[in-house]
Amino acid sequence: MQQSESQSTGAVGARSEQEPSNGEIVRFDQVVKRYGSNVVLNELDFSVAPGERVTLIGPSGSGKTTILRLLMTLESIDGGVIWVNGEPLSHMRRGGKLVKANETHLRRARKSIGMVFQQFNLFPNMSVRKNVTEGPVHSLGVAKDEANQRAEDLLDLVGLSDKIDAHPTQLSGGQQQRVAIARALAMRPQILLLDEVTSALDPELVAGVLDVLRNIAQTTDITMLCVTHEMSFARDVSHRVLMFDEGQVAEEGPPERIFGDPQEERTKSFLKAVLENG
Known part of the structure; x- marks a missing residue:
């Protein structure tokens, strides 16, 4: 049964002094998320350092994507606190305590976070240029000339500078996903969330x-949280890999240890299944 807002606020108020240290850009503090009677995150604790690249692996339903959706404020939590940059994301300060965040607080808090989804979610009626510049101009107040230059630079970064005036329907799935990455980066997020960004692509477009x-x-200091079943990619880009099972971190460590010498049986069985199917 979900807590009422007053119950949740009281519990949060008791912990409101336990703020993250300066070495954390993201912290989940005893976070609970339920869908009906199904507990997806069970008093989850974990943190991410600025510039760290963390990959979340584990079976479907283990809570990985829920973590990203909570950080994007697409879902609300049922217990605990989420902190970003030392400030509460899921809550706001009032009278010396933390209370559930309102929409104004959420809009302000999520400006430092960008997300690339499984589906590309591009605006089909807009050019590639317009897809990349729309957010910075209308949400961040960036001048159009500056937004255009940023779009050109980012589309060059993702190898699509020649498609800047094309429309999404003229692009392959892989090209559309690269535009989606450029669009997320155009908002200059400190934290980039990647949710199975290759799962909707044909195999030849994944690479x-x-x-x-x-x-x-390799070329930026952006903090990355990535959910993926591409284990070679996780090995290449991650500073740390977290294995999730039943809403908790079952094991964590550097990729060379998680993939080369996992300690937990759950991690071993999951990796065996993924690598055999891959």
């Missing part, structure tokens, strides 16, 4: 998108 993300990981 190009992953190469773009590898390049971004």
